[in-house]
Structures are given as structure tokens and as C-alpha cells.
Amino acid sequence: MKNKDDEKNNDAGNRGIIEVKGKAAPKKILILIILLIAALFVIIILFKVLSREQVVQQTPLEKSDETLVTNTNNGVSLTTMMKNIEEKEKLDAANRRKAQEEQEQKQADNAPSAPASQKADQTAVNVIANGTPQTASGDPNQPQPLPKSVRQLMGDTMVKIDNQEPDEKNQERDDLQGSQYADGKVSPVLNRRYLLSAGTALSCVLKTKIVTSYPGITMCQLTRDVWSDNGEVLLARKGALLIGEQNKVMTQGVARVFVNWTTLKDENVNVRIGALGTDSLGASGLPAWVDNHFGQRFGGALLLSLLGDGLDILKNSTQQTGSNSNITYENTSDATKEMAKTTLDNTINIPPTAYINQGTVLSVIVPRNIDFSSVYELQ
Structure with a gap:
């Protein structure tokens, strides 16, 4: 009986408390596994997205690097380009000379020998046509001046050598020679009796x-x-x-x-x-x-300048005494200086009498x- 009474008392004391009976541990493990799978899935998605962005960002950089490499290669190959241009110019000049020599040979075979003066003229024409100057010896194997296009690439300039003396020395020589006058004319003086010479x-x-x-x-x-x-x-x-x-x-x-x-x-x-x-x-x-009208030219300006100096002295003395007066002389001083300047401008050019x-x-x-x-x- 006592046990039954105790159970009844416990039931009365446990009223309002809901007791849930079941398997709690397996549910917690299942939830944890689901969370881990979801986290892993999210990590995989983020990894793929980030990897795509990196590829997109690296693509223009790689292109710019290629551009830089191309520019570098161009800079390195500048010397090669100049050499190629120079060789091309020499080859063209050689071809022109060869064609010209063949033409001259044909003309020499078909016509009698020309005088020496005509040969010299023909040589000058050849130099102008070929565009390549010849040396004094006429040897084409000697080094020739570079063409204009090559000089521009190399940054070189042609310096004009002037063998003449400076203009000052020429002027000195002209001064030492003296002036030149037209020839005089001689005419008889007629009727000196009535002449005021x-x-x-x-x-x-x-x-x-x-x-x-x-x-x-x-x-x-x-x-x-x-x-x-x-x-x-x-x-x-x-x-x-x-x-x-x-x-x-x-x-x-x-x-x-x-x-x-x-x-x-x-x-x-x-x-x-x-x-x-x-x-x-x-x-x-x-x-x-x-x-010279010194007083008229400078008197008014000096008077106004002295008046301006007096106003400046009065202003400084007022400030040094520590007076509480609010009187200022800035406008008057500035106006006096401006008047002095205007007066001087109007009177400085008075001509002397x-x-x-x-x-x-x-x-x-x-x-x-x-x-x-x-x-x-x-x-």
C-alpha cells in the first residue's frame, strides 16, 4: 500500500511535466552529418566560383604580359632592323649600279667613245640617280654615309661644317678696308662774279x-x-x-x-x-x-609722397600708443600713393624749354x- 501511495504522490508531483521517450542520440548524429554535407557542398561551390574568377582575371594579365614581351622583343630587335634596312639599301644601290653599268656598256658598244667632259657629266648624273655619293677615289667599296632612314632610327644627325670665318671677322676686315665712294665729277665754275659759293x-x-x-x-x-x-x-x-x-x-x-x-x-x-x-x-x-621743369615734373609727386609718409607715421604712432580708437588710415594712404603715381606719370614727360x-x-x-x-x- 505504501508503494502505491508513493507512486500516487509522485504522479501528483510530476503533473505538468511531459516525458518524451525515444532514441535521442541517433537524431543528433543525423543532424550533424547533414550539416557537414551541406558545409562541404557550399565549400565546393565557392571553390569553383573562385577558380573561375581567377581564370577570368588572369587572362588579360597574360595578354598584357605578351604585349610587354612583344615590345621588349621589338626593342631588342631594333639593331637587327637597322642592319636589315642598311643591307637592303646597299643591295638596292648595288642593283642600281649594276643596271646602270650594263646600260652604259650597251651604249658604249653602240656609240663611239664620248669626250672626257661628257663622261664626267654622266658620272654626276649617275650619282644623282643612285642617291649614293662617291668618294674622291671613286671606289664603291669604301664606307659611304648612312641613308636618312637609318640615321633617323639611330638618332644621328648630319652636322654642316662651315669653313667660312665668322661674320664678325669679315665685318672687321670690311671696316679696315674703308668706305667706298662714287667717283667725283669736275665741272667749271662759271660766272664767279655773281656766285655765292x-x-x-x-x-x-x-x-x-x-x-x-x-x-x-x-x-x-x-x-x-x-x-x-x-x-x-x-x-x-x-x-x-x-x-x-x-x-x-x-x-x-x-x-x-x-x-x-x-x-x-x-x-x-x-x-x-x-x-x-x-x-x-x-x-x-x-x-x-x-x-628742364624739374619742379613741375617731380614736385607734385614728391609732395604727395611726403603726405603719404606722414599718414603712415601717424598710423604707426597711433598703433604704438595702444589707443582704443578705431580710426584707420589705410584707404587714405593707398589713395595718396595712387595719386602720387598718377601725377608722376602725367608730369614726367614734360619737355624742356x-x-x-x-x-x-x-x-x-x-x-x-x-x-x-x-x-x-x-x-
Whole structure:
């Protein structure tokens, strides 16, 4: 009875617990085997896929390697190619020479012997036709210059040898030889009695002041009588008027004024002389006092530069004192510098002005022969 009571108590205590009875171990082994087979199958598939990708990737690499090998082989065979080209050129030249010799032999058999000059001409024609220069000895077995195609492959260049001396030495020789002039002509001087010869110096005193700011007319009065070439006839009396013009602008560094004297007027006689003015010693140009306008050219720029420097000093002193002021002078300083630059650009090219006062003694040199026989006659 006691055992039955215990079993009942155990049944009452084990209520809610499901007991499964069967073969558990064989099922676990079966599941493990299935998993292993599946894993092996997956590994095989992955291996095949990876092997295919490797083949696909290696194929272009192998082709590129073949290309590289081909390029390398081409590079190695460059010398061979040049040799082949050179041999081909030599073979073609030999064939041309052989054909030319056969043709010459046929012509020699059919025609009488030609003179030596014609043979030389024929040799020159052969050289041009064959394209291969011959040496001085005429031996074709001697080494010949390489063709152009071979030189291009080898990277060689033909250097032109100039046996002439440099141009500087030739120029020096030309300078040592001196200048060459055309032959002069001799002609008789007719009627010297009324001739104002070239090279005659006319002394005069300036009547008008010259200021070169603008072009103007100038006048000068003769201080001496002007006589003919033989000294017999008075051509222009003292006090005759020379009229000229000044129309050249002065440039920096030039201290002389260019005046062109055009006309000599003596009462009712006008002479077209077209002479140049000189100083009393015959130097070209008229000496003058020159105003370079230094203040006008640089004064404004210097003033603006000093103003800019003052603003810079004020700015630096304000910053050094540690003032809390927010006043800035950058714009004013920059504007001042720009104004100074603009002012200098506008005034730097002011031309100088030359002054020649009236009463200055000048000379006028006559550049050509002038015949007065058409207006003067001795009685």
C-alpha cells in the first residue's frame, strides 16, 4: 500500500511535466552529418566560383604580359632592323649600279667613245640617280654615309661644317678696308662774279627771342657785307634780313635749338638759301639756356609722397600708443600713393624749354652754290 501511495504522490508531483521517450542520440548524429554535407557542398561551390574568377582575371594579365614581351622583343630587335634596312639599301644601290653599268656598256658598244667632259657629266648624273655619293677615289667599296632612314632610327644627325670665318671677322676686315665712294665729277665754275659759293658763313644778330614751347618764325640781321666768290660784287649788304623757322621740340639732354634759315631778304631781292643755323664757331644748332621743369615734373609727386609718409607715421604712432580708437588710415594712404603715381606719370614727360635772347650773335652756313646773275648786272 505504501508503494502505491508513493507512486500516487509522485504522479501528483510530476503533473505538468511531459516525458518524451525515444532514441535521442541517433537524431543528433543525423543532424550533424547533414550539416557537414551541406558545409562541404557550399565549400565546393565557392571553390569553383573562385577558380573561375581567377581564370577570368588572369587572362588579360597574360595578354598584357605578351604585349610587354612583344615590345621588349621589338626593342631588342631594333639593331637587327637597322642592319636589315642598311643591307637592303646597299643591295638596292648595288642593283642600281649594276643596271646602270650594263646600260652604259650597251651604249658604249653602240656609240663611239664620248669626250672626257661628257663622261664626267654622266658620272654626276649617275650619282644623282643612285642617291649614293662617291668618294674622291671613286671606289664603291669604301664606307659611304648612312641613308636618312637609318640615321633617323639611330638618332644621328648630319652636322654642316662651315669653313667660312665668322661674320664678325669679315665685318672687321670690311671696316679696315674703308668706305667706298662714287667717283667725283669736275665741272667749271662759271660766272664767279655773281656766285655765292657753298660754305660761305653769314654772320648775323638775332632780332627775335626764341622760346621752344611752340614753333615760331625767327629773324636775324646780317652784321657784315656778303661778297661774291671772286670778291668783286656785293651780293648782300650789311643789315639784310635772314628769315627762318624753329619747329623742333626739345628733348631731354639736348641743349641746342635747331633753326632752319629759309630766306635772305635785301630790299627788293629775296634769296632762297635753305641753310642751317650754327653758333659763332660753326657748331650745328644754336646754344640756349634750357629749363628742364624739374619742379613741375617731380614736385607734385614728391609732395604727395611726403603726405603719404606722414599718414603712415601717424598710423604707426597711433598703433604704438595702444589707443582704443578705431580710426584707420589705410584707404587714405593707398589713395595718396595712387595719386602720387598718377601725377608722376602725367608730369614726367614734360619737355624742356630752351630760351635764346635777342642780340645773340649767330652764323648761317650756305649749303649750296647760289647764282645772282639773274638779278644783278654790272654797268
